[in-house]
Amino acid sequence: MKELKISKSAIIGIFSAVIIVIMMFLFTGAFEDCDKSKIYVNQYPFSGKYAVWTEGGLQQQWWGNTYEYSKTTQVEFTGVEKNDDGYVAAGENPGAAVTFNDRGRGFLIGSLRVVLPIDFEHMSKIQQDFGSEQALISTLVRPTLYKVVTSCGPLMSSLESVSETRTDLIQYITDQLNNGVYKTKIHKITVINELTGDSDIVAKAEMIADGNSPGGYKRQEVSPFSQYGIVCNLVSITDIKYDKATQDQIDAQKAANLAVVTAKTKSLEAIQKTILVTEQGKQAAETAKWEQEKIKAKEVTKAQQEFEVAELAAKTAQQVALKVKAEGEAKAAANAALVRAGLTPLEAATIKKETAIGIAHELAASNVQWVPSVMMGGSGSNGNNAMDAVGLKMLMDIVDKMNK
Numbered sequence: 001m002k003e004l005k006i007s008k009s010a011i012i013g014i015f016s017a018v019i020i021v022i023m024m025f026l027f028t029g030a031f032e033d034c035d036k037s038k039i040y041v042n043q044y045p046f047s048g049k050y051a052v053w054t055e056g057g058l059q060q061q062w063w064g065n066t067y068e069y070s071k072t073t074q075v076e077f078t079g080v081e082k083n084d085d086g087y088v089a090a091g092e093n094p095g096a097a098v099t100f101n102d103r104g105r106g107f108l109i110g111s112l113r114v115v116l117p118i119d120f121e122h123m124s125k126i127q128q129d130f131g132s133e134q135a136l137i138s139t140l141v142r143p144t145l146y147k148v149v150t151s152c153g154p155l156m157s158s159l160e161s162v163s164e165t166r167t168d169l170i171q172y173i174t175d176q177l178n179n180g181v182y183k184t185k186i187h188k189i190t191v192i193n194e195l196t197g198d199s200d201i202v203a204k205a206e207m208i209a210d211g212n213s214p215g216g217y218k219r220q221e222v223s224p225f226s227q228y229g230i231v232c233n234l235v236s237i238t239d240i241k242y243d244k245a246t247q248d249q250i251d252a253q254k255a256a257n258l259a260v261v262t263a264k265t266k267s268l269e270a271i272q273k274t275i276l277v278t279e280q281g282k283q284a285a286e287t288a289k290w291e292q293e294k295i296k297a298k299e300v301t302k303a304q305q306e307f308e309v310a311e312l313a314a315k316t317a318q319q320v321a322l323k324v325k326a327e328g329e330a331k332a333a334a335n336a337a338l339v340r341a342g343l344t345p346l347e348a349a350t351i352k353k354e355t356a357i358g359i360a361h362e363l364a365a366s367n368v369q370w371v372p373s374v375m376m377g378g379s380g381s382n383g384n385n386a387m388d389a390v391g392l393k394m395l396m397d398i399v400d401k402m403n404k
Helices: 008-030 120-130 133-155 158-162 166-179 244-341 345-365 380-403
Strands: 031-034 038-043 050-053 057-060 065-070 072-077 080-083 086-089 096-099 105-115 184-192 199-207 231-242
Touching: 031 038, 038 120, 050 120, 065 120, 065 133, 072 133, 086 105, 086 231, 086 244, 096 133, 105 133, 105 158, 105 166, 120 133, 133 166, 133 184, 133 199, 158 166, 158 231, 158 244, 166 231, 231 244
Parallel strands: none
Antiparallel strands: 031 057, 038 050, 038 065, 072 105, 080 086, 096 105, 105 231, 184 199
16 A cells, blocks of 8 residues: 655645635634625624624624614515405415404505614614514514504594595504504494495594694503614505405495486586586577677668768758759849840940940031130140040030930
8 A cells, every 4th residue: 555645835735725714714703794774783702792783894793693684674564365255364474454443344455664773772672682683573563563553443434444534544553653552432323324224333433632642642552663763654555455245335335426426427417518508598599689780780880871871962952952043043133134224234335335436426527516615724735635625524424314
């Protein structure tokens, strides 16, 4: 058998590898590279003390046990299965069961956001009491959620949970998760079933107002989240799965409400149609009236124009008649004057002229001494001129007398 020989260099290599592995192991346990989106609780060996890391980066672990928690966690309650009676909770994230004050039942489907504290005291207590995030969710968050949802049921009816009051349900859940379950008083009231007309006694819960309590209402107990610094928000209800009897009641009520709404809608449509027909009739009557008014206005305008034209023609004829009359009267007056005179002025003037000329001619041709031959006074030359003037005057007087 051959003797196995190991060189000195091989021994050194093996030894170095072992040292490297040991160093890597020691280094891995000595430090922790932390994610900034998480909270780390480290429990040191031997002493058992905690260290809480929230800022991320390389932290000194010193071979302690490190536990990770998400700073915020989405908790869903969506698991349900359908059966003959309606639905049952199922799966890792079961829906939250609720019973309403009209004895209707169902499961809330939705989610909420859980925000963990980042201070040392609260995280140390969470680690000490629950040991992990999974245990915290399963043993504290979910049981508290289901308890709160159960306490919300008596605050409304199943029919109200279908309507706009569903947002009130979200508010009730959020408030009770953070501040504790409401202290309520029960009122038994008589309600009339709108479908059957039967009366029924319903136990309706009412919150007790208290200005000194968180949220303004008295609480049966303090929220368990408060001692751990946990805050729940962003509660969302995406659906409510009702059992068969409750769903049938809701469907029947919806159908009845729809019938009422349909009847009201048809009634309103009939009223609107009547109003429309009436208004259309009024509009047609007004249109016809104004069409007649337009025709009337045209005819009146036409008649007025014709009247004015006729009136103007009559006035024109009257003026023409007056003119003709005036002209006739003027002409008649002129003719009458001619008749009275016997001659026209031109004729008279012509005759007078011719007569004067003829008389003057005859007088000049006669041998009668009409003018004195001697007239005393003045110089010789002036005397002759005066005689001529006297003779001319006498001649003209004779002509006038003869004409008359």
